[in-house]
Amino acid sequence: MKLKVALHGTVFQFASLKEVMAKANEEKSGDALAGIAAQDAKERMAAKLVLADLTLADIRNHPLLPPETDEVSRVIEEQLNERIYAELRNWTVAELREYLLRQETDNTEIRRISRGLTSEMAAAAAKLMTNLDLIQAASKMEVQAHCNITIGQKGVLAGRAQPNHPTDNIQGIKASLYEALSYGIGDAVIGINPVIDTAESVKEILHMTKEVMGKWRIPTQNCVLAHVKTQMRAIRQGAPADMVFQSLAGSEDGNKAFGIDVALLDEADELIRRDGTGTGPNLWYFETGQGSELSAEAHHGIDQVTLEARCYGLARKYKPFIVNTVVGFIGPEYLYDAKQVIRAGLEDHFMGKLQQLPMGVDVCYTNHMKADQNDMDNLAVLLAAAGVNYIIGVPMADDCMLNYQSTSYHDIATLREMMGLRPAPEFERWLERMGIMENGRLTPIAGDPSLFM
Template sequence: MKLATTVLGRTYQFKSLKEVLAKANEEKSGDQLAGIAAEDAKERIAAKLILSDLTLADLRNNPLLPPETDEVSRVIEEAVNEKIFGEIRNWSIAELREYLLRQDTDNDRIRRLSRGLTSEMVAAAAKLMSNLDLVQAAGKIEVVTHCNISIGQRGVLSGRAQPNHPTDSVPGIMASLYEALSYGIGDAVIGINPVIDSADSVKNILNATKEGMEKWNIPTQNCVLAHIKTQMKAIRQGAPADMVFQSLAGTEDGNRAFGIDVAMLDEADELVRREGTGTGPNLWYFETGQGSELSAEAHHGIDQVTLEARCYGLARKYKPFIVNTVVGFIGPEYLYDSKQVIRAGLEDHFMGKLQQLPMGVDVCYTNHMKADQNDMDNLAVLLAAAGVNYIIGAPMADDCMLNYQSTSYHDIATLRETMRLRPAPEFERWLNRMGIMENGKLTSQAGDPTLFL
């Protein structure tokens, strides 16, 4: 495995595949914080040159985190289809990139190819792509999933209604939810982040949202984003959960910091299939985000893009209904400014889609980051062009409980109108019956939550 090259008369010698992958990244403040980033553009180019010539077999034969010591690595390794990998093992990373961007490479070909790839191969391809490459390649991939309804079809942009409340007030949550529905948002999920991580609070919110869904015959699914152990306790006590949720990291140590492991996820998977209220077969909601492993001191010297790809390798084991990266939520320590947030959002969406995940993105930033709402508008348009399955809707794009900036209900409605996209088909038929939408466009009643009072 050749790890040296010469650029403009200077020879660059890298010590390991881990170092090549890290230094081939586009600039990320998280990699700089970890002390693994390229020192300048020349070193970054040198790393990309070396990476482009490495083969898929090189990446598989030189694991960054051996399966013997990390269960995320084991999950990724066990998922590889050996027949398909055997057909492509001698491809270079550059050839993988070219194949994904070829005009005759369609969704079916990519779906088959993905079964022979590891997450590290997917991350390597992303590192050689421009932002437009990431949009183009991801835009070819269609991932349709079904919980109570189906989302992910071509031409569909769904929205998660995120009616969080700073005290878990059920009337407050429902008021915000009705505003979301009045804009046509909520087909991906009615998903609430609770303040109180208790089974009673989770049950109260699930009961309220389920009652609202049944009263108004809303074709969607509910979920409360508490810790998986809390959700399991609530489900065992009879709470009506259509899906279960958990944040993921790309290493076993990172997941341990979240208080989870594969055995716990397996247990939750069995429980929601036996006692959950979702139709299925897709009954999971996962969230990720570049930098979580570094914040938990569980990155093992691996760069944040590669670790993010590994999150998706773990998530696909459970065939989730939705996955999203909370792209700018952790803060400027990991993604310093809008340029880095936009790049990360496109990387994450591509890497998840290539691993056949129903990818959404929380297009977001924190107030101490060098970004603003115009930057989020730019990323949202790019993701809509790339075929993102869904994005997040929070009232006025300002989450009053989590204290960060996202996209609003009306932002999603505007993206649909501008990009000629529609809600999920079953949800759109319900919007038509409610008089909120007609012929693919919002009516004059849209935006009026008193429709539900």
């Protein structure tokens, strides 16, 4: 494995694949915080040149986190199709990138080769791509999933209704949910982040959302984003959960910091399939975000893009309905400004789709980050062009419980109208029955939550 290159009279010698992968990243404040980033643009380009000439076999044969010591690595290895990998093993990373960008390479071909790729290979390809490359490659990939309805079809942009409330007030959540529905948002999921992580609170919210879905015959799915153990207690006590949720990290130690491991996820998977109310087969909602492993001191010297790709390798085991990278939520320590957030959103969407995950993105930022709502508008448009399965909707793009900025209900409606995108087909038919949408466009009564009062 050659880890040396001469660039404009300077010889760059890298000590390991881990160093090459980190220094080939586009600039990220998290990598700088970890002390693994390229010193300057010249070193970054040298690392990219070295990475481009490495083979996929080089990447697999030099694990950044050995399977013997990390269960996420074991999950990724166990899912690999050895026959397809054997066909690809001598490809260079540059050749993988070129294959994905070729005009004649379609979704069927990408779906097939993805079974022979590890998460680290997906991350390596992303590091060699421009933003436009990431959009072009991802736009070819169609990943459909079904819980109670199907999303992910070409031309569909779904939306998660996120009607959070700072005290978990049921009437407050319901009022915000009615506003979301009036804009045609909620086909991806009605998903609430609870303030109170107890089984009683989770049950109360799940019952309310199910009552609303039943009363108005809404074809969608519900979920409360408490810790998976809390949700499991609620489900065992009879709570009507269509999906189960959990945040993931890309290392075993990172997941321990979340209070989870593969054995617990396996137990939750068995429970939701036995006692959940979703029709399936896709019954999981996972969230991720670049930098979570570093914040838990569980990154093992691995860069945040590669760790994020490994989250998707773990998620793939459970065949989720939706995966969401909460791209700018952790803060400027990991993604410093809008440029880094935009890049990360496009990377995450591409790496997840390449691993055949139904990817959504929370187009978001924290108030102490160098970003504003115009930057989020830009990223939302880019992701819509890239074929993102869904994005998040919160009232006025301001989450009053989590205290961060995202995209609004009417932002999603605007993206659909502007880019010729539609809600999920079953949900659109319901919107038409309610008089909220006609011929793919919102009607004059849209945006009025009193429709449901």
